[in-house]
Amino acid sequence: MKRAFKFFLNKVPRPFLIKISYWVSPIIAFLYNGDRYTDPIDGKSYRSFLPYGYENQRENVLAPGTLSLERHRLLWLYLVQTDFFSKELKLLHFAPEQAFYKRFKVQKNLDYTTTDIESPLATVKADICALPFENDQYDVILCNHVLEHIPDDHKAMRELYRVMKPGGWGIFQIPLEMNRLTSFQDDSITDPKKRAEIFGQYDHVRVYGMDYFDKLRAVGFEVDQVLLQNKLTSEQIQRYGLNPHEILPLCRKPITS
Known part of the structure; x- marks a missing residue:
């Protein structure tokens, strides 16, 4: 039974997994109950x-209850250290993750907008490269594991900058290869299996290297590379199932922009 659930979670497309998670995740959570x-x-x-994992399966990373991954738990731990849950904020959330959606939606301090082309959780269906929002609208933007799917990521980054309020901030996580200096993209690679082999997933269009942060700065963002794990103990990192080296890209729009 448990082996069947593992196979199911790794083979089912994530949009479909979102739809059925309301009844699947409680069952899995019950089966994996423990204290480690x-x-x-x-x-x-x-x-x-x-x-x-799609191409390369990672062990011990998907939380049974929320269906969160390492990156979701890391982001949550960052958010709880900020005023995100107390200050009145206008929030734009791209490709809203199931682990966050219901929790953000009930936060009375958040004016919450979700957007995506395909996600069933998106209230606004939109192309990230041509957003239907006015300039300088959002205090906070969360756009995580989206840009690696976008052929013209520079245009998408410009849109993120345009709709963010001066003084606003955002977290734009991506799969990052820290030993790679320069991002790699080849639009001539169209075979899904080849894409998965080279880019890590069939629907990714590039592999990001450490120049990702300079790409964000090039459109005007001030960027900090936050390694939250430096504030945690090794025991906490293990207990929360975090990637000890994952960087949170914290992007701010200057007030003088």
Whole structure:
């Protein structure tokens, strides 16, 4: 039974997984109940997390209850250290993750807008390269694991900058190869299997290197490379199932822009 759930979670496309997660995740959470690992998003503990990954499966990364991955739990731990849950903020959330959606939606301090082309959780169906929003609208923008799907990421970054308020901030996570200096993109590679082999997933169009942060700066953002794990103990990193080296790209729009 448990092996079947593992196979199911790794083979089902994530948009479909979102739709069925309301009834699937409670069953999986019950099967994995324990006290070795904790998901900080809902506070529940498990004997292990589940494996997950398209081309290269990662062990012990998918929390059974919220279906959060390492990057989601890392972002949550960052957000709870800010005024995100207390200050009145206008929030734009791209490709809203199931782990966050219901929690952000009920936050009375958040004026919450979700957007995506395909996600069933998006209230505004939109192309990130041509957003239907006015300039300088949002205090906070979350756009995580989206840009690696966008052929013209520079245009998308310009749109993110345009709709962010001066003084606003955002987190724009991507799959980052820290040993790679320059991002790689080849639009002539169209075969899904070849894309998965080279880019890590069939629907990715590039592999990001450390020049990603300069790409964001080029459109006007001030960028900090936040390694939140430096504030955590090794025991916390293990218990929360985090990638100890993952960087949070914190982007700010200057007030003088």
